Amino acid sequence: MGRGCESGIMALDKTAVAHIAALARIRLSEAELEPLAVELSQILNWVEQLNEVDTAAVPPMASVAASALPMREDRVSDGNCREAILANAPHSARGFFAVPKVIE
Amino acid sequence: MRASLSALTELSLSEVRDRLARKEFSARELTECYIAALQAARPLNAFITETPERALAMAEAADRRRARGEARPLDGIPIAVKDLFCTKGVLTTAGSRILDGFEPPYESTVTEKLWQAGAVMLGKANLDEFAMGSSNATSYYGPVENPWRRRSESKAGDNRPLVPGGSSGGSAAAVAAHAALAATGTDTGGSIRQPASYCGIIGLKPTYGRCSRWGVVAYASSLDHPGPITRTVRDAAIMLRSMAGHDPKDSTSAPLPVPDYERALTGDIRGVRVGIPCEYRAPGMPDDIEALWQRGVEWLRQAGAVPVEIRLPHTKYALAAYYIIAPAEASSNLARYDGVRFGQRVEGGGVDEMYEQTRAAGFGAEVRRRVLIGTYVLSAGYYDAYYLKAQRVRTLVARDFTAAFEEVDAILAPTAPSAAFAIGENSGDPIAMYLNDAFTVPANLAGLPAISVPAGLSADGLPLGLQIIGRAFDEETVLRVGQVLETAAQFHHRPAFVAGET
Amino acid sequence: MLIEGGAGEWETVIGLEVHAQITAQAKLFSGAATRFGAEPNTQVSPVDAAFPGMLPVINRHCVEQAVKTGLGLDAEINLVSVFDRKNYFYPDLPAGYQISQYSQPIVGRGRVVLDMPDGSTREIGITRLHLEQDAGKSLHDQHPSHTYVDLNRAGVGLMEIVSEPDLRSAEEAGLYLRKLRSILRYLGTCDGNMEEGSLRCDANVSVRRPGHPYGTRCEIKNLNSVRYVMQAIDYEARRQIELIEEGGSVIQQTRLFDVERGITRTMRSKEEAHDYRYFPDPDLLPLVLDAGWVEELRARLPELPDAKKARFISILGLPPEDAGVLVAEKATAMYFEEAAAGRPDAKAAANWVTGDLFAALNRLGISIEQSPVSPAQLGALIDLIADGTISGRLAKDVFNEMVATGADPGAIVEQKGLRQLTDQTRIAATIDTVLAREADKVADYRAGREKLYGFFVGQIMRATQGKANPAIVNEILKKKLAP
Numbered sequence A: 001m002g003r004g005c006e007s008g009i010m011a012l013d014k015t016a017v018a019h020i021a022a023l024a025r026i027r028l029s030e031a032e033l034e035p036l037a038v039e040l041s042q043i044l045n046w047v048e049q050l051n052e053v054d055t056a057a058v059p060p061m062a063s064v065a066a067s068a069l070p071m072r073e074d075r076v077s078d079g080n081c082r083e084a085i086l087a088n089a090p091h092s093a094r095g096f097f098a099v100p101k102v103i104e
Numbered sequence B: 001m002r003a004s005l006s007a008l009t010e011l012s013l014s015e016v017r018d019r020l021a022r023k024e025f026s027a028r029e030l031t032e033c034y035i036a037a038l039q040a041a042r043p044l045n046a047f048i049t050e051t052p053e054r055a056l057a058m059a060e061a062a063d064r065r066r067a068r069g070e071a072r073p074l075d076g077i078p079i080a081v082k083d084l085f086c087t088k089g090v091l092t093t094a095g096s097r098i099l100d101g102f103e104p105p106y107e108s109t110v111t112e113k114l115w116q117a118g119a120v121m122l123g124k125a126n127l128d129e130f131a132m133g134s135s136n137a138t139s140y141y142g143p144v145e146n147p148w149r150r151r152s153e154s155k156a157g158d159n160r161p162l163v164p165g166g167s168s169g170g171s172a173a174a175v176a177a178h179a180a181l182a183a184t185g186t187d188t189g190g191s192i193r194q195p196a197s198y199c200g201i202i203g204l205k206p207t208y209g210r211c212s213r214w215g216v217v218a219y220a221s222s223l224d225h226p227g228p229i230t231r232t233v234r235d236a237a238i239m240l241r242s243m244a245g246h247d248p249k250d251s252t253s254a255p256l257p258v259p260d261y262e263r264a265l266t267g268d269i270r271g272v273r274v275g276i277p278c279e280y281r282a283p284g285m286p287d288d289i290e291a292l293w294q295r296g297v298e299w300l301r302q303a304g305a306v307p308v309e310i311r312l313p314h315t316k317y318a319l320a321a322y323y324i325i326a327p328a329e330a331s332s333n334l335a336r337y338d339g340v341r342f343g344q345r346v347e348g349g350g351v352d353e354m355y356e357q358t359r360a361a362g363f364g365a366e367v368r369r370r371v372l373i374g375t376y377v378l379s380a381g382y383y384d385a386y387y388l389k390a391q392r393v394r395t396l397v398a399r400d401f402t403a404a405f406e407e408v409d410a411i412l413a414p415t416a417p418s419a420a421f422a423i424g425e426n427s428g429d430p431i432a433m434y435l436n437d438a439f440t441v442p443a444n445l446a447g448l449p450a451i452s453v454p455a456g457l458s459a460d461g462l463p464l465g466l467q468i469i470g471r472a473f474d475e476e477t478v479l480r481v482g483q484v485l486e487t488a489a490q491f492h493h494r495p496a497f498v499a500g501e502t
Numbered sequence C: 001m002l003i004e005g006g007a008g009e010w011e012t013v014i015g016l017e018v019h020a021q022i023t024a025q026a027k028l029f030s031g032a033a034t035r036f037g038a039e040p041n042t043q044v045s046p047v048d049a050a051f052p053g054m055l056p057v058i059n060r061h062c063v064e065q066a067v068k069t070g071l072g073l074d075a076e077i078n079l080v081s082v083f084d085r086k087n088y089f090y091p092d093l094p095a096g097y098q099i100s101q102y103s104q105p106i107v108g109r110g111r112v113v114l115d116m117p118d119g120s121t122r123e124i125g126i127t128r129l130h131l132e133q134d135a136g137k138s139l140h141d142q143h144p145s146h147t148y149v150d151l152n153r154a155g156v157g158l159m160e161i162v163s164e165p166d167l168r169s170a171e172e173a174g175l176y177l178r179k180l181r182s183i184l185r186y187l188g189t190c191d192g193n194m195e196e197g198s199l200r201c202d203a204n205v206s207v208r209r210p211g212h213p214y215g216t217r218c219e220i221k222n223l224n225s226v227r228y229v230m231q232a233i234d235y236e237a238r239r240q241i242e243l244i245e246e247g248g249s250v251i252q253q254t255r256l257f258d259v260e261r262g263i264t265r266t267m268r269s270k271e272e273a274h275d276y277r278y279f280p281d282p283d284l285l286p287l288v289l290d291a292g293w294v295e296e297l298r299a300r301l302p303e304l305p306d307a308k309k310a311r312f313i314s315i316l317g318l319p320p321e322d323a324g325v326l327v328a329e330k331a332t333a334m335y336f337e338e339a340a341a342g343r344p345d346a347k348a349a350a351n352w353v354t355g356d357l358f359a360a361l362n363r364l365g366i367s368i369e370q371s372p373v374s375p376a377q378l379g380a381l382i383d384l385i386a387d388g389t390i391s392g393r394l395a396k397d398v399f400n401e402m403v404a405t406g407a408d409p410g411a412i413v414e415q416k417g418l419r420q421l422t423d424q425t426r427i428a429a430t431i432d433t434v435l436a437r438e439a440d441k442v443a444d445y446r447a448g449r450e451k452l453y454g455f456f457v458g459q460i461m462r463a464t465q466g467k468a469n470p471a472i473v474n475e476i477l478k479k480k481l482a483p
Ligand SMILES: [Mg+2]
Pocket: C017, C160
């Protein structure tokens, strides 16, 4: 992991937290960055204990489900329910979802 | 003979089922009692939404079926539904502000199966926001109160309200307070078993793939397990039979037939080899839990089981692996809450501003924390070191169990390292809070069935659970051993608060 | 192909990423329909709109289509592949992630063979083909302050086909795209309709001095016609050369092609780099294919353009140019094969298809599937010429009549009395009449003006309304003109 394992060393600084928050699209105020950096660093320092485990020859496990991926037939069985799809939308117009204008 | 209506909420699900069958009372009468209980239990804040009209309509339909001789397995059984299960046309919040107002246009597979079996919906139970928590304190709809209180003579003057555990805290509190006959829960890191332990009731986490996840708001997809919360092991067996089954809409659902779990409850565990993993003897574990565990071993030995010391060497690392894998999956699962198609939106100038403000206002502190951790451990440069590492450790945890189950048929361990704590306690320190899941998380990583059974009281007079972990898809052994434990423990203590009692 | 810069020669290096919409009734992970042009949000299931608790289940047919395409690209089929989530926020991406395949795609290395204009061939490497979901559609021009989102396309199955950076010019890129589209259509795995967005292309373009290492590339996104692909590459290559020759350097970036102005420009992108946080989708298990099933698909694969072309040349004896033209489109090849079936002279059928038929279709502005002349009718026409019923010259008139009316050639011949005149006596009599009328020209001819031979033939044909069999006319005329 290349970062300090001893607790107290900051795995994440304010800039890093701001970057992650931007990736996750969560607005954080300047005042929230520092306490979050401390909290998240504590958690990351705590999980560093995994480095004690030798996993060199161990495959990663993404799921415990052992069966084969089930497949569906190519048949139209869903959709055609615009009312239901739009019913919960905070803003819809003319059959579309509406969001603030995206500038490309 | 006609039963006294006020006593109906005292009955277990199996008793109710049998007496409904004998027409000693109607589903409507029973449901009226439970609606009254639900209302009496409001101080616990166990429900986000109450659905009394729907309950009465469902109960009447059950009565009509019974009159026609077409009764179904759960006809007229009033239950609470964790508000993580989508219910068609009924507010479904996941305990989050961001889903406030959301009415799904579909019904989750598990609840649909329950309604098909005749169960009656009392309402939607409170929970930790997006099932992230061990105390039910992270709900946007406020904390749930545990119906239990510490014995007044314990810590002088400390009679603060306690957490019910989490995340299925509303479900557990409602069942423990007799405000529902049973409830659905979900268990991602212990969220069925830990609140069951804290509330003195039964919580069963089935094998991964046994109960469909379709229509259940996702927290961490590879770890989420729907399951029942009840007052007896038999009730859990009855509930599971109706909740379980292959679902072609869930690609991770197991294509296996569902056994009649009640028939597994033979009481006979002679020769069953029960593993006792020394790794669960964590430093700092309270003496009363250690003592209870030893008592549990004795009970099973007396019933003819063979206790065997086993090793689960990677147990210690399961929790850290969990707190990487679960937030990673959650960070992606929760990306859909963006204010575009459902739920709350905070308008902003541009679309990114809208996203950021919607999600900042919509997510509470714990959800934010996990989404940020999850985003970080998946991000460029950190994926291998955190996420892949955690997945490799998950393999080792699962292999530990595989090896153990070559020696034994079931494993006995404490459910949680403590009894219920006070609301507000532990809240400043996320890691201290995470440690509550230390004993439950391994079974989630390995996807194994596990049940928590109330086995005794703590020094403070609070319930403590023991859990039985079994082989994949062997819920029958888990239930059978669990019931022997239940019988031996004779846990007849009552919480301080029972709905309708004054 | 090299480009002459201000200071020496440059080579363009191009790799294409093609998104091909899989031909299927339903979406990749939901049961909603894929039909083009439906009312907004009418082909959307709660799965496509990423409602809470919704889960993906893969469409078997889409998997089959991807494997067939892999086989058609002569590629390795990976018996184990994995679906990953590609995480990013955009209003037309409902889940906040696209289900795609990242580290373990369903199809690995393959190749496409280009037929170069000089008759040679050139092999372009395929890096991979993976399955993924399409996004929805954002409409930015419907409202002054809002973007509208239509999720009909969200979740439609795509094959992303990535080429090696083996292409060296806009022309090669065009040839590659046309060839790829042809293969997809032969296989029936993508309709290749670029106007409807069934085939979209991203081009990675860089320039270098010949023999030097690759330069920095720019990616031009979402090109939706072969012409735009070629224009965009040409513009981008010249832009990069100019930039470097002026002492600047190319910055790796994503660019858009401005169709109006024929230029590429930087996409407005955020300062933060893309970080897609790929990880295996926990809602899906690895996709494991049965080797026997893959072999069954291989055995049932239709004949593809390269094999067909080779057969047309070796078995039917067509010249390579004709064969190439006939196999380029599956519909043309099918038409030709039906018209030529069971007839000894495949070349005649080829000539009719690539000559008169193409000209007629062009004039009418229709495709070969809409041709008023069926392949069986064209075959019948060829038979009428071969058995001497009509002359080649009259056949042109008959064909034009077929195009105009859709009638059978035999019926037209009978109705218009166009049957060829083969009666030697009648032809001889007609020749006698003509030669008697043109006695002075006959004398000139016999005196050495041999050019007049064609004149006599013309007069005889006119006298028989073109119906006289030219061979018989020649035979008798030569005898009669002999001194
Ligand atoms: Mg791409």
